[in-house]
Amino acid sequence: ENGLMAYRLENVPLAVHKEAKLLLFQGMQGFENLSCLDRVSAAQLTISLSTEEHNQTIPRQARPQTWHVIYADRYTCQEEELAGVQEDVGFQLTMLNPDSAGNPTDHFSAEEAGLHSFFFLLILAYFVASCIYMQPLWQALYKGGPMHTVLKVLSTALFLQGLSVLLNYIHMAKYARDGVGTPLMGNLAEFCDMVAQVQMLYMLLSLCMGWTLSRGRKSQIKPLQWDSSPTSTALAVGGVVTQGALLIWEQFEDTEHHSYHGYHSVPGLLLMVLRVSLTLVLASVLYQIISAERSTLKRDFYLSFAKVITIGVILCQSISVVILYRLFLSRSLYWEVSSLSSVTLPITMSRSQRGRY
Incomplete structure (x- = not known):
């Protein structure tokens, strides 16, 4: 059964302009030693923030895994100082695990399953x-x-x-x-x-x-x-x-x-x-x-x-x-x-x- 990750954007045009996206990682070993571009390219899953609401299916794993989510956009790896004040992209993120019946909308985490x-x-x-x-x-x-x-x-x-x-x-x-x-x-x-x-x-x-x-x-x-x-x-x-x-x-x-x-x-x-x-x-x-x-x-x-x-x-x-x-x-x-x-x-x-x- 697949998991589910849903996001809701507050300002869609701003997110599209900044090419906002979410980067998902599983293993974080040696992550601090990578350069900014290497970190972006090493993401196992990339989700583009381009619509007001979106549900992303997370592939099924053979055993329970921890997902790490990082926000990035077109200005993330720029070393020079940005001209002007850049507004932040606001969004709400929800990650749901599937239950034994494969339903990810019960909102129960792994330690609360069956309660x-x-x-x-x-x-x-x-x-x-x-x-x-x-x-x-x-x-x-x-x-x-x-x-x-x-x-x-x-x-x-x-x-x-x-x-x-x-x-x-x-x-x-x-x-x-x-x-x-x-x-x-x-x-x-x-x-x-x-x-x-x-x-x-x-x-x-x-x-x-x-x-x-x-x-x-x-x-x-x-x-x-x-x-x-x-x-x-x-x-x-x-x-x-x-x-x-x-x-x-x-x-x-x-x-x-x-x-x-x-x-x-x-x-x-x-x-x-x-x-x-x-x-x-x-x-x-x-x-x-x-x-x-x-x-x-x-x-x-x-x-x-x-x-x-x-x-x-x-x-x-x-x-x-x-x-x-x-x-x-x-x-x-x-x-x-x-x-x-x-x-x-x-x-x-x-x-x-x-x-x-």
């Missing part, structure tokens, strides 16, 4: 998951219980992730038609995704640090609840504030706003270091919890929790949140029964008292 379809399938997956889990989730939230706080956090994070996907899809759908899209939708999608990430991080740090730092003094009657100790709260808030600051810094550093980033900037690299460090900390904490836990059911729960978090980091956050829903809902009844069994009932008799009868 439109991906977000559509993701929205469909969110809709199907909502239809399946909405009723049991609402019942669990209405009933309360030891998992109530965690389920509320997961619900908010999943809602923000779904909203981010919807806003991205709207932006991509408009971008596929006009090549501009709706930048406001893209920025809102980034914001929702950032808030969801920060909220999930706070939940993980609060749960894991709460389980570890206050294991000896936390009441076993209230498992899986936010820990109120100053140490764990400070660690959770510190991690959240640091990640939030780096995310905002990265948004300002990246001129092309989108929900995915290459992490080539300083805040992006610091964000990667922070996430790797937090991953190691959480893995160490979960290992300590699993090693010290005597209950087989609780140990299985912690192992499942660790596996789901790994899926969220490596594969897909959305899938991991849905699996966490099932995990917490399935274990909620066990935690309630376990909490009830640890309470001393009023009618319980000790062995010494029973020995008297």
Whole structure:
């Protein structure tokens, strides 16, 4: 399939008078050592700027190539100074890559190919998951219980992730038609995704640090609840504030706003270091919890929790949140029964008292 390059001239007579043209190059090795005339003659493709609008087909390449475009006219290689002031030729240039179907008018670059379809399938997956889990989730939230706080956090994070996907899809759908899209939708999608990430991080740090730092003094009657100790709260808030600051810094550093980033900037690299460090900390904490836990059911729960978090980091956050829903809902009844069994009932008799009868 061929690519497409389109230009629009602002002043056609001026461009014709100056014999304006566009020179396209692929390899720029040794370009600086060539003379002006050699550079003009070395162009692989020359496009004359002689009409108001023109679409130029770019020949198909065996593998992806980078095209360099240089403007030239009849005065480009003249060494003597030009008499009088020469007006510049204004033009607008658009280069379009073909998609898998050979259509170059979708306006998606190579790294964005398939995003439109991906977000559509993701929205469909969110809709199907909502239809399946909405009723049991609402019942669990209405009933309360030891998992109530965690389920509320997961619900908010999943809602923000779904909203981010919807806003991205709207932006991509408009971008596929006009090549501009709706930048406001893209920025809102980034914001929702950032808030969801920060909220999930706070939940993980609060749960894991709460389980570890206050294991000896936390009441076993209230498992899986936010820990109120100053140490764990400070660690959770510190991690959240640091990640939030780096995310905002990265948004300002990246001129092309989108929900995915290459992490080539300083805040992006610091964000990667922070996430790797937090991953190691959480893995160490979960290992300590699993090693010290005597209950087989609780140990299985912690192992499942660790596996789901790994899926969220490596594969897909959305899938991991849905699996966490099932995990917490399935274990909620066990935690309630376990909490009830640890309470001393009023009618319980000790062995010494029973020995008297």
